[in-house]
Amino acid sequence: MKDGRISADPTVYINIGSKYEAGDAPAGCENWFTMVNVPYDSGQDWDQLIPIVRKNVLEKLSRMLQTDVESLIENESILDPRTIQSKTSSHLGALYGTASNDQKAAFLRHPNFSKRIKGLYFCGGSVHPGGGIPLCLLSAKIVDQEIAATYGA
Numbered sequence: 001m002k003d004g005r006i007s008a009d010p011t012v013y014i015n016i017g018s019k020y021e022a023g024d025a026p027a028g029c030e031n032w033f034t035m036v037n038v039p040y041d042s043g044q045d046w047d048q049l050i051p052i053v054r055k056n057v058l059e060k061l062s063r064m065l066q067t068d069v070e071s072l073i074e075n076e077s078i079l080d081p082r083t084i085q086s087k088t089s090s091h092l093g094a095l096y097g098t099a100s101n102d103q104k105a106a107f108l109r110h111p112n113f114s115k116r117i118k119g120l121y122f123c124g125g126s127v128h129p130g131g132g133i134p135l136c137l138l139s140a141k142i143v144d145q146e147i148a149a150t151y152g153a
């Protein structure tokens with residue numbers, strides 16, 4: 001991903017919500033949310049990349065599950081970094097803020113406060129300490145403590 005390309009053998013994340021809430025899918029069906037990590041949008045030709053990634057993912061799942069997964073799909077929609085940006089305002093379609101792939105990344109994350117506007121604070125996945133629910137909650141705690149320390153509890 002460093003050079004803006006996508007692995008031909010990506011790690012695949014699958015969440016099947018209907019395993020927990022049967023009503024989230026029609027009777028006898030499942031709702032699969034399938035995700036692979038890709039680079040942020042730096043002008044790649046996503047329309048050309050999507051069918052390649054889709055094929056790689058389906059081949060991998062079919063091989064691992066020993067089932068022809070594609071033939072079971074009745075309905076699908078695909079989000080890519082362009083549509084993630086347009087639907088969620090996430091900069092360049094990045095889910096976790098700035099890349100955390102190099103050793104200095106942890107020190108370069110956006111701080112929890114604005115250096116330009118006094119009293120403006122940030123918490124969430126794209127700022128310190130990082131993405132994922134536990135770190136997002138930690139960032140909310142940091143902001144809470146900062147505000148309490150500055151303005152009183």
Ligand SMILES: Cc1cc2nc3c(=O)[nH]c(=O)nc-3n(C[C@H](O)[C@H](O)[C@H](O)COP(=O)(O)OP(=O)(O)OC[C@H]3O[C@@H](n4cnc5c(N)ncnc54)[C@H](O)[C@@H]3O)c2cc1C
Pocket residue numbers: 035088089095123124125126130131132133134136
């Ligand atoms: C597919 C996927 C799977 C994940 N799995 C895990 C996992 O298993 N464990 C884990 O710890 N983390 C996981 N994460 C990461 C985790 O979900 C995120 O890091 C976290 O949700 C980020 O929290 P946030 O509050 O920064 O942003 P969000 O959760 O995105 O919340 C931002 C909110 O702001 C709202 N919003 C946006 N713009 C506006 C506006 N202009 N006005 C008002 N509201 C607005 C949005 O609708 C949204 O509700 C996953 C992420 C993805 C995408």
